[in-house]
Amino acid sequence: MTSIAPRTDTTAVVTGAPRGARRRYAGSRRDELAGWLFAAPFLIAFLLFMVWPILHGVYLSFTDQSLTGAGGNFVGLDNYADALTDATMWRSLWNTAWFTVLSTVPLVTLALVMALLVDRGLPGQWLWRLSFFMPYLLASTVISQIWVWIFNPQIGAANNVLTAIGLEPISWLQDPQVNMIAIVIATVWWTVGFNFLLYLAALQNIPAQQYEAASLDGAGTWRQIWSITIPQLGPTTIMIVILQILASLKLFDQAYQMLGGVSSDTTRSIVQYIYEAGFVDYRFGYSSAISYIFFVFIVIIGLGQAIVTSRRGRSKGAVR
Amino acid sequence: MTTATETLVAPGVTSRRAPAVRRRRFTAGRALAFLSLLILAIGWLLPFLWAVATAFKTETDAASGDPSWIGPSGPTVDAFVSILSQGNVYIWAWNSLWTSAAVTVITVAISALAAYAFSRIDFSGRRWLFYIIIAAIVVPPQVLIIPLFYEMLVFNMVDTHWGLILPQVIAPAMVFILKQFFDQVPVELEDAARVDGASRFRIFWSIALPLSRPILASVAIFVFIGAWNNFLWPFLVINDTTLMTLPVGLQTVISAYGVQYAQVMAQAVLAALPLIIVFMIFQKQIVKGVATTGFGGQ
Numbered sequence: 001m002t003s004i005a006p007r008t009d010t011t012a013v014v015t016g017a018p019r020g021a022r023r024r025y026a027g028s029r030r031d032e033l034a035g036w037l038f039a040a041p042f043l044i045a046f047l048l049f050m051v052w053p054i055l056h057g058v059y060l061s062f063t064d065q066s067l068t069g070a071g072g073n074f075v076g077l078d079n080y081a082d083a084l085t086d087a088t089m090w091r092s093l094w095n096t097a098w099f100t101v102l103s104t105v106p107l108v109t110l111a112l113v114m115a116l117l118v119d120r121g122l123p124g125q126w127l128w129r130l131s132f133f134m135p136y137l138l139a140s141t142v143i144s145q146i147w148v149w150i151f152n153p154q155i156g157a158a159n160n161v162l163t164a165i166g167l168e169p170i171s172w173l174q175d176p177q178v179n180m181i182a183i184v185i186a187t188v189w190w191t192v193g194f195n196f197l198l199y200l201a202a203l204q205n206i207p208a209q210q211y212e213a214a215s216l217d218g219a220g221t222w223r224q225i226w227s228i229t230i231p232q233l234g235p236t237t238i239m240i241v242i243l244q245i246l247a248s249l250k251l252f253d254q255a256y257q258m259l260g261g262v263s264s265d266t267t268r269s270i271v272q273y274i275y276e277a278g279f280v281d282y283r284f285g286y287s288s289a290i291s292y293i294f295f296v297f298i299v300i301i302g303l304g305q306a307i308v309t310s311r312r313g314r315s316k317g318a319v320r
Numbered sequence: 321m322t323t324a325t326e327t328l329v330a331p332g333v334t335s336r337r338a339p340a341v342r343r344r345r346f347t348a349g350r351a352l353a354f355l356s357l358l359i360l361a362i363g364w365l366l367p368f369l370w371a372v373a374t375a376f377k378t379e380t381d382a383a384s385g386d387p388s389w390i391g392p393s394g395p396t397v398d399a400f401v402s403i404l405s406q407g408n409v410y411i412w413a414w415n416s417l418w419t420s421a422a423v424t425v426i427t428v429a430i431s432a433l434a435a436y437a438f439s440r441i442d443f444s445g446r447r448w449l450f451y452i453i454i455a456a457i458v459v460p461p462q463v464l465i466i467p468l469f470y471e472m473l474v475f476n477m478v479d480t481h482w483g484l485i486l487p488q489v490i491a492p493a494m495v496f497i498l499k500q501f502f503d504q505v506p507v508e509l510e511d512a513a514r515v516d517g518a519s520r521f522r523i524f525w526s527i528a529l530p531l532s533r534p535i536l537a538s539v540a541i542f543v544f545i546g547a548w549n550n551f552l553w554p555f556l557v558i559n560d561t562t563l564m565t566l567p568v569g570l571q572t573v574i575s576a577y578g579v580q581y582a583q584v585m586a587q588a589v590l591a592a593l594p595l596i597i598v599f600m601i602f603q604k605q606i607v608k609g610v611a612t613t614g615f616g617g618q
Contacts, residue, residue: 028442030520031441031442031443031520032443032444033443034437034441034443034520034521035437035441035442035443035446036437036443038433038434038436038437038441038520038521038524039433039434039437039438039443039446039449041429041430041433041434042430042431042433042434042490042495043434043449045430045486045489045490046453046456046490046492048471048486049468049471049486049487049489049490050456050459050464050490050492052467052471053464053467053468053471054459054464054467056467056470056471057463057464057466057467060466060467060470065470067469113360114357114360117353117356117357117360118357120350120353122350122353122354122357123354124357126603127361128357128361129603129607130599130600130603131360131361131362131364131365132360132361132364133599133606133607133610134364134365134368134596134599135364135367135368137545137549137592137595137596137598137599138549138591138592138595139548139549139551139566139567139570139591139592140549140551140567141551141566141567141568141570141571141588141591142567142570142588142591142592144571145371145570145584145585145587145588146367146368146370146371146585146588147367149370149371149374149581149584149585150367150370152385152581154385155383155384155385156385157370157387160385160387189364189367194610197607197610197611198610198611200607200611201607201608201610201611221349246458246460249460250460250462252462252551252552253551253552257551257571271462271552274462274463274465274466275465275552275556278465278466278469279469279556284466284470287466288466288467291462291463291464291465291466292463294463295459295460295463298458298459298460298463299458302457302458303458305458306458
């Protein structure tokens with residue numbers, strides 16, 4: 001069955017032994033070249049726009065480089081020392097963490113409720129999907145404009161609703177007590193559809209036989225949801241929670257735009273502080289240092305994700 | 321309660337369940353579910369519908385804070401007319417369209433090539449290269465804005481569309497997803513072509529790519545939506561009004577308009593329209609795309 005050919009000749013060989021076929025090419029010069037050629041476009045872009053910025057960012061964080069081109073002197077760990085004693089930095093980290101908690105809970109639970117309801121196979125599937133997912137397709141600018149209008153303190157719809165049910169109107173985006181809540185509301189409306197679709201796909205992968213067996217045993221709808229659906233969704237939920245945390249930690253676009261670029265101590269996220277330090281105060285070195293402090297947090301959570309993913313991959317055979 | 325037909329399914333047949341099979345009779349529970357769904361859906365549509373309603377009002381009606389859906393002066397398209405009579409909106413829409421398309425084409429092309437190499441071709445270093453790329457999935461682009469901007473200054477690409485496009489084309493998660501896909505395509509399919517002496521690229525082009533059309537479409541949709549809506553990077557790298565994308569351009573106008581609510585809403589609705597239409601047409605593919613790429617993406 002096997003044909004023997006010079007190792008360097010890739011074209012002449014393979015006959016009927018597909019299994020071992022690939023092995024035989026290991027190390028062949030043409031594969032070597034082909035592999036690198038195939039990967040080259042990506043690798044070049046990867047080096048230029050990922051690896052190099054990461055390394056250069058580390059270097060910048062040890063200098064007093066300014067956006068104006070001034071500075072650039074090596075200052076050792078000064079930027080990190082400054083950052084760790086900078087109250088605004090800690091406040092921004094805290095705001096980011098607080099936003100992450102406030103947004104992740106509804107973004108996961110609401111998505112689950114929506115998916116469970118839609119998965120019941122009620123009429124109007126197309127409409128449900130459109131309603132819940134449509135906001136996700138809108139640019140942050142668009143959703144910010146819509147919600148700034150709704151949250152307008154004098155003539156906004158939100159306050160119309162509040163006064164209609166006999167409550168005091170609120171200065172949603174101006175009042176430091178509530179502006180983070182306003183941003184959370186807009187964010188939940190904007191992005192819940194994504195998690196909803198992930199849940200919906202997971203629900204549709206639960207084998208029907210399980211439900212059939214359960215209803216044969218006389219289990220009602222709630223019982224089926226509780227003892228089949230929810231446990232089956234466990235791995236999906238872990239993934240969604242982690243992805244949501246990672247996404248929420250990157251808060252910037254809507255918070256920045258809903259406040260019209262005004263910086264508020266109660267909504268400034270860490271990404272916004274990176275932006276402000278770098279592009280408003282021109283302190284590239286300092287901004288890079290904050291970026292890396294933030295990066296450390298992300299990596300820790302990312303590692304959590306990697307561990308969960310690999311476990312999931314092992315137990316289910318494949319990672320989606 | 322359950323009818324016999326629901327349970328009479330051959331074992332192993334219904335691994336993908338049609339939602340309607342499980343419970344098709346009208347029950348109180350179903351009515352309740354329908355009602356909750358309706359309330360949720362209306363709640364979710366309301367903010368957007370309110371924006372649409374405002375866009376069709378006169379500025380006076382909008383600014384009066386009158387909570388009715390149609391203003392006292394009746395519906396009007398004035399706000400749309402004044403938005404569309406300003407040339408910038410068209411330029412921004414075009415900039416968004418072509419830069420997002422460019423990001424999508426380049427990303428899909430280089431990711432698919434690399435993924436194929438990692439999946440199929442034995443070359444030295446492919447293993448550790450792939451691990452490095454996977455590790456890069458956790459790097460948030462927001463962390464790199466300072467060094468990337470610096471790099472763009474050096475390359476003279478600040479305020480150019482290439483400066484906008486190029487940093488967006490690296491999608492390690494997409495390489496990962498595509499490699500997973502190629503791994504599942506049986507090697508046997510390619511063997512015949514190799515016997516015939518087809519080159520690697522030919523095999524990739526005429527066998528692997530056609531097989532992966534659905535996953536490529538998912539990845540492309542995902543990348544396109546991301547690029548179309550991207551705010552932070554375009555906001556940083558583009559200052560020239562005529563080079564701005566829609567999200568960044570519109571943002572600059574909010575302050576300029578001050579209190580012209582109807583116009584701002586008309587603008588928001590216009591900017592939202594293209595993607596909503598795309599979603600209505602390709603709903604199936606988009607829903608599937610999110611399901612297949614969602615966990616790797618972001």
